[in-house]
Every structure is written in structure tokens, then in C-alpha cells.
Amino acid sequence: MRERVMVLLTIVNVVVLAFTLAERRPVEAWSDGSVLRGRGLEIVDAQGRVRASIGVLPAEKNGNGEGIPETVLLRLMTERGRPAIKISTSEEGSGFMAAGPTGTSQTYVTVGSKGNTASMRIRNEDGTELTMAPK
Numbered sequence: 001m002r003e004r005v006m007v008l009l010t011i012v013n014v015v016v017l018a019f020t021l022a023e024r025r026p027v028e029a030w031s032d033g034s035v036l037r038g039r040g041l042e043i044v045d046a047q048g049r050v051r052a053s054i055g056v057l058p059a060e061k062n063g064n065g066e067g068i069p070e071t072v073l074l075r076l077m078t079e080r081g082r083p084a085i086k087i088s089t090s091e092e093g094s095g096f097m098a099a100g101p102t103g104t105s106q107t108y109v110t111v112g113s114k115g116n117t118a119s120m121r122i123r124n125e126d127g128t129e130l131t132m133a134p135k
Contacts, residue, residue: 045079052076078102100125 040055052075059070069090076085080102087096093114100107107125112118119133 049079049081050077051079 040053042050043052045051054072054074057071057073060068062068069092071088071090074085074087075083078084078101082099082102084099084101085097086099088094093112095110095112095114098109104125106123106127108121108123110119110121112120117133119131121129121131123129
């Protein structure tokens with residue numbers, strides 16, 4: 001009787017091991033583990049709020065019917081969810097934006113290039129603004 005129990009336990013262990021090994025999926029796409037691939041990445045804080053994200057936004061049409069090209073966008077968010085830093089790039093150009101804290105709507109700095117032109121815009125909440133571009 002004791003031998004039967006031992007054989008049964010061994011068979012159960014082998015079956016559990018087989019299922020465990022069969023369900024394992026690799027996290028990285030490359031066998032050497034040097035590259036992590038995916039369509040996007042989100043980093044969350046201890047409360048589960050997204051604090052940083054990077055993704056590829058598909059090409060689309062805006063409200064005027066103009067085309068917006070596929071864009072890579074990195075966002076860094078405050079603890080209240082405000083995207084305070086944005087870095088983007090597409091075939092049309094690239095840009096950087098730093099926004100004021102949560103509760104502001106007009107405080108920001110942008111630096112960007114589109115086509116053959118580059119510019120920088122600084123704006124305060126009171127509406128004062130400085131725009132610079134080469135002439």
C-alpha cells in the first residue's frame with residue numbers, strides 16, 4: 001500500500017511539473033534576453049497609476065481632414081495623472097514639451113522641429129509668452 005501511494009505521488013509530481021514547464025512563456029523576444037519588444041510600455045507607481053508610457057500612435061486624420069503621421073510618444077505623468085513631459089517624433093518632425101503642474105493649463109515650454117524649421121515657445125499661466133525661431 002505504501003508503494004502505491006509513493007508511485008501515485010511521483011506521477012502527480014511529474015504531471016504538475018509538465019504543466020508548469022508547458023505554461024512558461026518567455027518575457028523577451030530575443031533568446032539572449034538583451035532586447036524587450038512590444039507595442040508599448042507603461043510604468044506604474046505603488047498605487048497602480050501610470051506614471052510613464054511610451055508607445056507608437058498610428059497615423060490618422062485630424063478634425064480638419066489633414067493626415068497626422070505615425071508618431072512615437074513618450075509621456076511622463078505627475079501623481080495626479082497630468083502628462084507633464086512629452087517627447088515625440090514622426091517623419092514630419094520632433095518635439096519636446098514640459099508642462100506646468102496640475103492645475104495649470106497655459107504654463108509650458110515647447111521645443112520642436114517640423115520640416116525645415118525649428119522653434120521654441122515659452123508660456124506662463126498669465127498669458128505672457130516668448131516664441132523663438134531662427135530667421
